[in-house]
Amino acid sequence: MVVLSQPALEDFSVIKTCKPTSGLFNDIPVIDLKDFKAKTRIVEACEEFGFFKVINHGVSMELVAKLESEAVQFFKLPQGDKDRAGPPNPFGYGNKRIGPNGDVGWVEYLLFGTNPEFISQKSLSIFQQSPEGFRCAVNEYISAVREMMCEVLEMVTDELKIEPRNVLSRMLRDEKSDSFFRLNHYPAIPFSELQAVRVSGRNVVGFGEHTDPQIISAVRSNNTTGLQISLRDGAWVSVPPDHHSFFINVGDSLEVMTNGRFKSVRHRVLADSLKSRVSMVYFGGPPLGEKITPLPSLMEEGEESLYKEFTWCEYKNSAYKTRLGDNRLRLYEKNGGN
Ligand SMILES: C=C1C[C@]23C[C@@]1(O)CC[C@H]2[C@@]12CC[C@H](O)[C@@](C)(C(=O)O1)[C@H]2[C@@H]3C(=O)O
Ligand SMILES: O=C(O)CCC(=O)C(=O)O
Ligand SMILES: [Fe+2]
Numbered sequence: 622m623v624v625l626s627q628p629a630l631e632d633f634s635v636i637k638t639c640k641p642t643s644g645l646f647n648d649i650p651v652i653d654l655k656d657f658k659a660k661t662r663i664v665e666a667c668e669e670f671g672f673f674k675v676i677n678h679g680v681s682m683e684l685v686a687k688l689e690s691e692a693v694q695f696f697k698l699p700q701g702d703k704d705r706a707g708p709p710n711p712f713g714y715g716n717k718r719i720g721p722n723g724d725v726g727w728v729e730y731l732l733f734g735t736n737p738e739f740i741s742q743k744s745l746s747i748f749q750q751s752p753e754g755f756r757c758a759v760n761e762y763i764s765a766v767r768e769m770m771c772e773v774l775e776m777v778t779d780e781l782k783i784e785p786r787n788v789l790s791r792m793l794r795d796e797k798s799d800s801f802f803r804l805n806h807y808p809a810i811p812f813s814e815l816q817a818v819r820v821s822g823r824n825v826v827g828f829g830e831h832t833d834p835q836i837i838s839a840v841r842s843n844n845t846t847g848l849q850i851s852l853r854d855g856a857w858v859s860v861p862p863d864h865h866s867f868f869i870n871v872g873d874s875l876e877v878m879t880n881g882r883f884k885s886v887r888h889r890v891l892a893d894s895l896k897s898r899v900s901m902v903y904f905g906g907p908p909l910g911e912k913i914t915p916l917p918s919l920m921e922e923g924e925e926s927l928y929k930e931f932t933w934c935e936y937k938n939s940a941y942k943t944r945l946g947d948n949r950l951r952l953y954e955k956n957g958g959n
Contacts (some may be wrong), residue, residue, distance in 0.1 A: 637725065638823035644857030660780035663773060671871035671886030672850050678867055680765045685841060688758040692899055696729060696806040706747040713747060724945040727827045727892035728807050733886045735763050735800040763802050766839050766903045767793055783918045791837065794906040799933060800908040807847060807890060807898040827892030832885040833872040834940045834949060835906035840868040842900035851887035874907065874951050877928050880915035906926060907935040928953045
């Protein structure tokens with residue numbers, strides 16, 4: 622188990638809080654990737670929750686532990702050293718500020734691009750403190766998780782009888798895939814601060830509610846609670862932690878590519894704990910020029926796209942003008958915004 626020291630709380634007051642929510646939700650679909658029913662169950666989970674957990678995923682736990690320990694070493698560095706690996710625009714170290722539009726959370730993080738060009742050049746400053754071990758662990762982890770995600774996407778296309786079966790996975794495998802990787806550290810909250818927040822009946826927000834703009838994301842964390850998803854009726858529920866598994870989120874792009882059959886899942890992280898949380902998130906995205914449009918072989922006769930046409934580059938540019946919690950897809954819905 623990973624325990625990091627507590628941070629200086631110089632600007633704790635800027636961090637958001639939210640109302641308390643119910644206990645652990647035990648109905649999250651658990652998909653055994655080696656089970657013959659996996660394809661059907663993944664599609665059901667994407668339709669019902671936009672979220673599921675995968676077990677028997679084939680990603681080496683040794684690899685995961687190695688990356689977690691490298692990440693912990695990085696986040697333990699003096700603040701000045703970490704700041705030298707920032708700011709995170711687009712890739713690098715960030716602290717409390719999330720994105721370019723004023724969002725904040727009780728989190729520090731590293732953001733990486735996943736294609737070889739980004740890993741070898743733009744992210745170099747991140748690895749200056751521990752060049753080889755960290756870089757290898759990040760590269761190996763990304764490759765293994767990308768493969769697992771491609772397998773999941775091919776199960777989706779098989780089950781939906783979409784041809785060719787790599788129509789989604791090829792976007793993640795493409796050399797120009799605009800996929801991201803993120804290491805998040807939610808420091809433990811000092812007891813006195815936690816007491817003060819709890820007395821006021823609130824929770825500390827680590828990463829505010831949002832949907833991921835990409836196709837699909839995979840979250841793995843140390844054994845800590847904090848991750849919550851919003852159910853279709855809007856209720857927030859807590860995801861029981863499981864450090865051996867991956868939690869998969871449907872992103873906005875997959876919602877569009879399935880013409881709304883799958884819905885991207887709103888999720889958030891509460892940092893309301895005396896224990897620190899370390900998470901690693903792979904965001905599988907398409908190449909910048911890719912058109913994000915419903916897959917033709919999925920459309921019924923006469924079915925019309927619910928969305929206006931756009932490329933990933935256009936969507937990403939508009940997403941980065943929004944606040945974290947905004948509904949970014951609304952602008953592109955034919956019956957939605959302008
Ligand atoms: C507030 C923001 C942070 C974000 C870019 C944005 O303007 C809106 C989308 C946010 C998000 C959520 C999922 C991922 O963590 C992320 C890297 C992404 O692709 O979209 C973040 C962006 C970020 O942290 O820069
Ligand atoms: O840290 C987590 O568990 C999830 C973070 C997240 O949703 C994100 O980085 O987009
Ligand atoms: Fe997310």
